[in-house]
Amino acid sequence: MRILITGAAGFLGSHLCDCLLAEDHEVVGMDNFITGNPDNIAHLSGNRKFTFYRNDVSNYILVPGRVDAVLHFASPASPNPNSPFGYPNLPIQTMKVGALGTHNCLGLCRAQGARFVLASTSEIYGDPLEHPQKETYWGHTDPVGPRSMYDEAKRFAEALTMAYHNYHNVNTRIARIFNTYGPRMRLDDGRLMPNFLQQALQGKPLTVYGDGSHTRSLCYVDDLIDGIYRLLLSDEHLPVNIGNPVEMTVLELAESINRIVGNKAGLIFEKNAQLGNDPQRRQPDITRAREILDWGPKISLEEGIRQTIPYFKKKLGLA
Ligand code: UDP
Numbered sequence: 001m002r003i004l005i006t007g008a009a010g011f012l013g014s015h016l017c018d019c020l021l022a023e024d025h026e027v028v029g030m031d032n033f034i035t036g037n038p039d040n041i042a043h044l045s046g047n048r049k050f051t052f053y054r055n056d057v058s059n060y061i062l063v064p065g066r067v068d069a070v071l072h073f074a075s076p077a078s079p080n081p082n083s084p085f086g087y088p089n090l091p092i093q094t095m096k097v098g099a100l101g102t103h104n105c106l107g108l109c110r111a112q113g114a115r116f117v118l119a120s121t122s123e124i125y126g127d128p129l130e131h132p133q134k135e136t137y138w139g140h141t142d143p144v145g146p147r148s149m150y151d152e153a154k155r156f157a158e159a160l161t162m163a164y165h166n167y168h169n170v171n172t173r174i175a176r177i178f179n180t181y182g183p184r185m186r187l188d189d190g191r192l193m194p195n196f197l198q199q200a201l202q203g204k205p206l207t208v209y210g211d212g213s214h215t216r217s218l219c220y221v222d223d224l225i226d227g228i229y230r231l232l233l234s235d236e237h238l239p240v241n242i243g244n245p246v247e248m249t250v251l252e253l254a255e256s257i258n259r260i261v262g263n264k265a266g267l268i269f270e271k272n273a274q275l276g277n278d279p280q281r282r283q284p285d286i287t288r289a290r291e292i293l294d295w296g297p298k299i300s301l302e303e304g305i306r307q308t309i310p311y312f313k314k315k316l317g318l319a
Contacts, residue, residue: 178243
């Protein structure tokens with residue numbers, strides 16, 4: 001296939017490029033670099049199966065030649081208001097890429113008869129009242145809350161994807177992606193894993209927001225990309241959760257990271273920087289992914305962290 005990846009220089013987008021090229025597809029990457037990083041795809045320059053365009057997909061998408069599939073992975077994704085790369089500080093771009101960017105991708109798919117994969121998110125469940133979250137759960141979101149620019153853009157993107165599927169017969173898929181970590185995450189986006197790994201590797205205390213009793217379920221990037229690729233090859237049009245169901249409190253995660261890295265500096269508790277609306281519990285029910293895609297995560301937290309450490313060490317000049 002000849003596949004367009006939006007957000008190709010981002011954390012997930014760049015890993016998708018690698019996966020699809022390894023599977024012998026041709027890849028066209030696009031990114032405007034507002035949160036993506038050219039370093040993430042630098043190793044692909046010179047690959048004759050890879051083309052890259054610097055472009056904001058919220059404005060227009062022009063790809064010369066045939067396109068067989070579009071994977072829409074462009075979007076800011078960190079909720080941290082203290083980082084310039086967090087979506088609270090990029091609210092208009094976040095809403096535009098979720099809404100107008102998705103519209104442009106779907107228009108291209110319709111014109112080309114291409115299949116479409118939307119990178120949706122566990123954030124569409126908001127601060128969930130159902131636990132673990134199944135795809136049938138409608139969510140608990142605040143349309144004017146501090147995370148609304150992301151949640152509502154992705155909810156709109158899902159609705160638009162279903163509209164193009166049902167009304168125009170576009171061959172669409174929706175991946176609801178839960179917390180994912182691994183090499184190529186931005187060090188400065190203020191998310192859990194980049195913050196904790198940097199702090200641990202530098203021998204500093206880990207900043208736990210609130211009392212650390214809220215939970216997350218973290219998936220290693222290679223597992224996630226495998227799930228997305230299986231979804232692309234499937235015929236499933238309804239949303240599918242892709243994530244690791246092993247749930248831990250933020251406190252347990254921080255303690256595990258300190259143990260794995262060998263950091264003796266411990267933890268400090270900080271006022272929750274995320275202004276309320278920090279979802280209290282998050283855990284995917286992946287029954288559908290197991291049944292439909294024959295997919296489940298294989299990499300443990302400890303193994304995933306060990307595979308991520310060399311990237312952070314290199315970026316921090318510690319390698
Ligand atoms: N968190 C934390 N310390 C940090 C960064 C994040 O305690 O330095 C917490 C944050 O409050 C949230 C969880 O870790 O409960 C995951 O945060 P992240 O920013 O990775 O994204 P989210 O899962 O909220 O979208």
